[in-house]
Amino acid sequence: MYAVRHSGTAHFADTSTPGPAASQLGMRRHNLALVLRIVATHTDLSRADVAARTGLTRAAVSSLVDELIAAELVREGPTASSGRAGRPGRTLTLNDSGPAGFGLEIGVGHLGACVVDLRGEVRVWRRVERANAHRDPADVLAALADLATEARTEAESSGLRPLSPMLSAPGLSGPGPAMLTHAPNLGWHDVPIATLWPGPDTPQLENEANLGALAELWTAHAPANFLHVSAEAGIGAALVIDGRLYSGSRGFAGELGHMPVHPDGPHCTCGSRGCLELYANQEAVLHAAGLPEPTATDPVTVLTEHARAGHPGALDAIERAGDALGIALAGAIGLFDPAAVILGGAYAELGAWLLPRIRRQLETRLTVRPFDVQTVTASPLGRRGPILGAALHTIREILRNPAALG
């Protein structure tokens, strides 16, 4: 019932076995990442500045910087304006024309490709509207591979070198690499992405809700602990803990769509009753609004247009979705105690109408441990989150462990 307010760092024992014995090689790898991280998060630093900040010797820093330059991760620019005494050094910056992150996306109604440079800037952005649901996966993947080739060519013409791509898909992957086991909104099951991919550059697969959450973390200054809730055709949630996506013991964490909101409510297709999806997914909201499922137009655009025009059915339906989300989030926030809740995807676009209802539910229901409802916000990334997350993922991996680029 009562958790304890910890003073910053968790003070409980880590009962896992410590890692292997520390080694010189491990130290060098650690320090390489440290130097790269410092270069990435500061401007106008010279080698001497990096030495001062890390406590490493100038010689050690120079050797590490040389390695980072050789890997095309870092560039040495003009003289630093540090204003300090002594010979001014040259500024170190992330290389904006070296290795680059590469994201691909399959949506129900579009395909996308995106290249970001090491600084996280979007350099190539391609999106094609295309109905993919219930299409032959091989055809869809062929079209995506073409789009990927175009994006790669464009990136290379700017001197970028896109790494192996990561693919965002609205489904569940595994157990093998690049196997899309369950993507109901596409009507796909057990699609072997790796086998069907026509090009040489087989993408790594990740779920769109997870990638959307990571995009928040990487671009929008989200706190280290937050809950990301998004909706495309279904409802996706992701828990970020200490700056990392928490995937659960089986990789299933973040299931919010089938949280029982009204346990004696209507039957859900999952077999349970009163699940959040019945009140707050796209189809449910369209149905409650008395609007037909659009075939040509994007359903979220239909909803936002109706809401903006003051359509009473649409407003009612969205607000009821907000109430249901608020009830589910009251439970989730109580359990998880996030520093923020970020609405992504379609929810972000409906934020103006959803947020007041969500916040009212939370104000009423979270009283024992009050929660600042203003920390529930709509993401500025909206539906661009997952593909940005896919592209950013690979470069963040490099920043974390540059030795792996080798």
Add this chain to the structure above:
Amino acid sequence: MYAVRHSGTAHFADTSTPGPAASQLGMRRHNLALVLRIVATHTDLSRADVAARTGLTRAAVSSLVDELIAAELVREGPTASSGRAGRPGRTLTLNDSGPAGFGLEIGVGHLGACVVDLRGEVRVWRRVERANAHRDPADVLAALADLATEARTEAESSGLRPLSPMLSAPGLSGPGPAMLTHAPNLGWHDVPIATLWPGPDTPQLENEANLGALAELWTAHAPANFLHVSAEAGIGAALVIDGRLYSGSRGFAGELGHMPVHPDGPHCTCGSRGCLELYANQEAVLHAAGLPEPTATDPVTVLTEHARAGHPGALDAIERAGDALGIALAGAIGLFDPAAVILGGAYAELGAWLLPRIRRQLETRLTVRPFDVQTVTASPLGRRGPILGAALHTIREILRNPAALG
């Protein structure tokens, strides 16, 4: 909606800044903990065996072992029966008469003190039935300090050296050290434990639900990710992630008692409606069973006795509590994807009647990502969990970071 099945280790980037530059001192501390951990988790190892397991040189291991022996953490016993060629070494074991963990407990109806040796064996166990609710905190703490002195004396007579104690209390602590801010079942608010403590050995304060969860982790071979749900007067939950208690962004994680189970249900004292506590806390179950709140006897004992005798009201009430717990746990398991759910405290004693109902709810409601309901179990520790967790906590801290013992 769909999380991805990860292959063992999380593969997402840690976007937090890397720690300070690795140092020789840090390496030695790391390796000291590594050697201690290996001694703690194996039997019959010699210095040479430890060297083989860690990849450290024999000289390095010997120096580390000498340091651990000097700190009274490790003992060198008879010759190891490793059966390997070469001169057999002497076996290394945790010292069972050196530093010891020391747990204290304030319950609504009792006080407790417990000393465990480095191996986690209970060496001193004292429990005094005593009505503490709405008593003067200074009087209660004076009685507890007396009990603590007796326990310490008994431990010292066996050659043990109890470390500074940790106090388990049914409440919320902080922000300062040893301030019990909110313990409604004791009727206490803002009790400055550190100021009122009459002895020299001021305990560190921790919440009983968290300590109960840690006791499971440390003694009952719980998996690295689990949810612990316990009930004394209130309902307490704790999330253990990767072998560590997850405390949330403000230290409030694990609030399950006010999860909305029937959001349009009866009003709760918290201001919300249909909270789990209204169906599943001790008072609610007694009331639903038509049993008076006992004044002399322990309420859980009253309930178990009635249930065992087939009292229909008691059975109905406990089973309704099980249904409500099952609904709340369906939401919690969906979000958090634990490898197990462990019922502790009073719930453990009522497990025979609660578990079938909880499992039935989970079977019905967790179908998208099926969950093995047999992993929901009652803890064998029952209501002994929190004080064991308190005593074990300090020794686990030492095992994690022996250098801190000084």
